[in-house]
Amino acid sequence: SGEVTMNTRSGKRVIVDHRRTAIRRHSGAIKGYLCVDIDLTIRKKQEQYSHRSQRLESIGTLASGIAHDLNNVLTPILMGANLLSSDRAPTNPQPLLNTMVASAQRGAALIQKLLSFAGGVRGDQAPVRISQIIRETRGLLEHTLLKSVEIQTKVAENGSVVLGDSTELVQILMNLSINACDAMPDGGVLTIEAESIVLNGNASQIHPHAEPGAYLLLSVSDTGMGMSHEVLDRIFTPFYTTKEIGKGTGLGLATVQGIVKSYGGFITVYSEVGRGSKFSIYLPAAPDLEAFASSASTTTIESGRGYCILLVDDEEAILSMSGSVLEAAGYRVLMASDGMSAISKYREYHHQVSAVLLDMMMPGLSGLQTMDALFEINPQIKIISCSGLRTVKRETEVMERGAAAFLSKPYTDSQLLETLTQTLTTHPR
Ligand SMILES: Nc1ncnc2c1ncn2[C@@H]1O[C@H](COP(=O)(O)OP(=O)(O)OP(=O)(O)O)[C@@H](O)[C@H]1O
Ligand SMILES: [Mg+2]
DSSP states (O other): OEEEEEEOTTSOEEEEEEEEEEEEOTTSOEEEEEEEEEEOHHHHHHHHHHHHHHHHHHHHHHHHHHHHHHHHHHHHHHHHHHHHHSTTOOSOOHHHHHHHHHHHHHHHHHHHHHHHHHSSBOOOOEEEEHHHHHHHHHHHHHHHSOTTEEEEEEESOTTOEEEEOHHHHHHHHHHHHHHHHHTOTTOEEEEEEEEEEEEOTTHHHHOTTOOSEEEEEEEEEEOSOOOOHHHHTTTTSTTOOOSOTTTOOSOHHHHHHHHHHHTTOEEEEEEETTTEEEEEEEEEOOSOHHHHHHHHSOOOOOOOTTOEEEEEOSOHHHHHHHHHHHHHTTOEEEEESSHHHHHHHHHHHTTTEEEEEEESOOSSSOHHHHHHHHHHHOTTOOEEEEESOOBHHHHHHHHHHTOSEEEESSOOHHHHHHHHHHHHHSOOO
């Protein structure tokens, strides 16, 4: 007896509750079996559905939280801009401008956090020395943790490097460490370790998604209360928490998982009730630091020297801002607010245009379609694609189609100019 999946005669897959009773002759010998299968398919579907609506509910909570924070971030910018353009503008606008910039940066950080929670999104990648990340985390922890928790750090090779974003890497270690400390209210030992390892053909035994190769293994272990199987099964679910209301949001591990996934890595957890837990993060090792050192060197920004750039974006504000930044740097600027007009502008001016800055998310003709059409006019065209949603998949897609660079929104004036300089000074593909 029990739940089994089987196929009906018509080939439909059903989940049934299967019960079987033996039918005996008078002598006691078994004559046959009576089988009763109760179709559970619909009930299972309903369960799934209610699971999904719970998730939708949590997304709703999240969205209203974010909306509230974003409004708080936008208000000072809006007020500041209005004040600056009025006749009440202060004679020294610098403090006001600083507040506005800080506010906008906070908004960008907020969205980055949301995106890394959603998973599959990638921050700026650069070679990061892991010993540095651990030192930074330790520094932060020493200020926040209970005195009764002893912190041990072990880095196997000081040179270990991973390709990533240092803020995200610190965030991973902080989220895991804080969980570890919450699990040790009466004190204990928190251990953070890093080592380089190579997984061979048996990689998938460690984790179903693991590919063989070189990894950086980061682990955070504690000597705390541990987790039961029921808890372990759910820890990565967003908003799942066993902590009191107001103490935990249940987003810590979901965020860690989102970041780790976006790096092409994976997580394993080992835990014993009453003895402690160990979280192991496997991140693909950076190929070769030397190779990255040269490409990661900061480009000096050259002036536009009269180069002509075609800006394509459906957001009026972005067009005019980016346009002003480029003109101030000595570029000439053409603008288009959708794919169609970008194509006709390019057709008309392609002898003058040196590069196109193309928004990937526009109504009407999409960024990708516009890109294909531009390549048809000139296969050598240099296109910088921009998007507010930077995912590994999206970036790979546009780079494979031949884009010269990818610029993620929101970008600063110097990021814009740096990317342009880089693009214009490299040889055509
Ligand atoms: N090291 C650990 N030891 C014991 N339980 C843990 C440990 N790490 C995580 N957990 C369990 O997993 C749950 C989810 O962890 P997660 O970090 O996602 O959320 P949280 O810590 O409850 O809240 P938040 O991190 O958002 O403040 C925790 O509530 C806890 O029950
Ligand atoms: Mg947590």
